Amino acid sequence: MPDTADSPGPVPWVAMYHSVGDRTCDPYHVTVTPERLARQLAWLRARGLRGVGVAELLAARARGAGDGLVGLTFDDGYADFLTHALPVLRRHGCTATLYVLPGRLGGVNAWDTPGPRKPLLTADGIRRAADEGMEIGSHGLTHIDLTTADDTVLEAETAGSRAALADLLDREVDGFCYPYGRLDARTVAAVRAAGYRHACAIDPGPLTGPLALPRVHIGERDTAVRLLLKRRLHRLRRRPVVGV
Template identity: 40%
Template structure:
């Protein structure tokens, strides 16, 4: 199971954010820590997304009791609140970040800058690309699409001095054309926002992810945390994926 997070913010702390910043997708630091500790208590084993990609590439299906942590968008609050918790629990995570402000050398109070990204890498975390400007990729022409995909990867590699091989689709927007462009841009795997479903070699470029509520007790949570339910209802996720892959701009 690949967990998907966005904002980590204390309750009632949303100063400086707007509706466009996706505060609907937020957890408190306490809820995040609860998730990780509760999953460990239930017997889940945390690993790195790089490890999962290698496993899937070798033809080994994702294990029912494996868990992987991912964050989208590169918000500064992820560095502030998630990193200390991850380090304390000995868990690695992958952070998919946008790069337009990095490329332009513009400091952004909301998003992580070079110092925060390097600190994540130094702590054993993985940085992946989330495009330069977070557009709807399925609506872009070929030139802009390549700039967002290949350009953001180059931005991060120039900054970090190491290969960037993982990608996440902004807003979960993808199509068959976009998937081909992601492959062509040199990425080894990509995450979507569909789930729950078990990942295998066929899903390397739309790896399924899950969003869990703060309490982990909702009907959706029980569905996502049940291996049997995930297996029986995979067809629903695959149907949504097929609709996106056949999407036309």
């Protein structure tokens, strides 16, 4: 049973990860080691909690059955998801939402400059993750700040990326994630117009809702004590999410 002293409040608790692997050069603090991820997931399971993708989390909450679930998300679609994150998730009985960039299939994280180049998933890699039970969502086409995009680019990054992933997976894609966590009313409207049913940000403030869900960054330094504090502070600091 979940720990009732730390049970979810009205705001979904969604953890934000990026890369899982070697941290020898990690200037942006976006990488956790597989060992740290395993300890973090074990911490969840020890508290009667299970990590799932965003769609599963929201569907369970709509049924009144989400108390034992937390959201797990992995941004950018790094190739190391398959080699390092997926085995750990399977071992702990968890799933996740993987936000990918269909405009950079098999490329690298060129938006992180300067910094180490990390390979991104190919089309086959994304299909494999989906076949393993992971939810696939869009992170836009190319990882740009959508708040600075003109209307044509904004539509391509939202509606265009959804169409590309639907073609790649032969299924509808319902989830979106704002690159850099940056959003405004215009970008949220574009995500809604593109047909997404849920979207993740970081700290969307007054825009908080099903298309702008707040998340908590989880990194290598997040031990059991820090995870406990982050979980409790999340409920205190975040706005309620109407309709979720």
